[in-house]
Amino acid sequence: xxSVVFAFVLAAAALxxxxxxxxxxIGQSVPLTGSNATFGKxxxxxxxxxxxxxxxxxxxxxxxxxxxxxDDKNDRKQxxxxxxxxxxxxxxxxxxxxxxxxxxxxxxxxxEKADVAFFAPFSGANPVRVNNPVLFTMRASYGEEMEKIxxxxxxxGLKRVTVVHYEDEVGKQNFEVVQKYLQKINLVPQxxxxxxxxxxxxxxxxxLLAQQPDLILHTILSGAAATFQxxxxxxxxxxxxxxxxxxxxxxxITAAGASASGVSITQxxxxxxxxxxxxxxxxxxxxxxxxxxxxxxxxQLEACIAAKTLVEGIRRAKAPxxxxxxxxxxxxLGTYDLGGYKVAFSSxxxxxxKFVDLAMVTRxxxxxxx
Numbered sequence: 375x376x377s378v379v380f381a382f383v384l385a386a387a388a389l390x391x392x393x394x395x396x397x398x399x400i401g402q403s404v405p406l407t408g409s410n411a412t413f414g415k416x417x418x419x420x421x422x423x424x425x426x427x428x429x430x431x432x433x434x435x436x437x438x439x440x441x442x443x444x445d446d447k448n449d450r451k452q453x454x455x456x457x458x459x460x461x462x463x464x465x466x467x468x469x470x471x472x473x474x475x476x477x478x479x480x481x482x483x484x485x486e487k488a489d490v491a492f493f494a495p496f497s498g499a500n501p502v503r504v505n506n507p508v509l510f511t512m513r514a515s516y517g518e519e520m521e522k523i524x525x526x527x528x529x530x531g532l533k534r535v536t537v538v539h540y541e542d543e544v545g546k547q548n549f550e551v552v553q554k555y556l557q558k559i560n561l562v563p564q565x566x567x568x569x570x571x572x573x574x575x576x577x578x579x580x581x582l583l584a585q586q587p588d589l590i591l592h593t594i595l596s597g598a599a600a601t602f603q604x605x606x607x608x609x610x611x612x613x614x615x616x617x618x619x620x621x622x623x624x625x626x627i628t629a630a631g632a633s634a635s636g637v638s639i640t641q642x643x644x645x646x647x648x649x650x651x652x653x654x655x656x657x658x659x660x661x662x663x664x665x666x667x668x669x670x671x672x673x674q675l676e677a678c679i680a681a682k683t684l685v686e687g688i689r690r691a692k693a694p695x696x697x698x699x700x701x702x703x704x705x706x707l708g709t710y711d712l713g714g715y716k717v718a719f720s721s722x723x724x725x726x727x728k729f730v731d732l733a734m735v736t737r738x739x740x741x742x743x744x
Contacts, residue, residue: 401461403445404477407447409571409597410595417496417677418441419661425685430663439688448473471493471681474620478501486509498511501547509724523616537566566578568598574601582602590616592615592618593618599621603634616639619672636735638735639732639733643715643729644729645741655713657675682712686707705719715727
């Protein structure tokens, strides 16, 4: 009897292994619940839509693509645990689209140990701008984004800059980027550090106003930034405000409502309404075909663009395709034109784009490039 049971278990395991072997698995840890769930879902949905688009045309290298997304609730420890699960149980070709540098910190070393590409984290912070053989970023750095913001506002004579940031490793580094930039023009920024996942109250708003900023620079999540903005508008205190792309422009606009008008936000992909850009049209169609009925937003577009680049890496991988051959293909991708948006990867140069646009939220909730 025991031998029969054992044989059944082996057969079931073999079937499971064969089923997984029929697809290329892409692993992802992303917030699907919690304080940053909307952002996480948009990342997942934008990538999933493009993978479905590829699958509908026969897949790539003879197999369909499956995106396996595990919920990390925007928690660093959970993201680390999810990464361990993905690497040990799902045999992914790559890890993809983690929602922040903080969520990536403990995942990248695991990916490096496993020789699996860690592709397109949604961050431009310093911890994901290091040279690492498995790390690939698709977007400009936060330093490049902040330079775009500060060049604009400093040219108008603003001098007192308050950086609202999280009181953790990544948040402090974001503040230091502004600090180094302003040192060049003999200015010193002010800081308003916040704890992650703690609601914003009048105490924090009053502390911000006490610094009498000419410019508020947010490096925080959309919900927290929206709370600041709504309370300032309700108080009649209109202060020029900019944010890094990390905020998730569409998520911020939704959360802040009419109060979002006038806030400027950097963008690291083309405007999602720019239908004259071929990759924007392609991604908009893929997302619509996936069943999403709302207009494509910038987060979904960025995820779609990243997914398309990863697919190209899989397409160019040498047979037999494996995580290692995909890693090698991405490292030697060269300049790749996705359709009006280019990235470039080569050995030792894994940061694909420097594209930064500064857009302002209009009264009707749209993003208008400056």
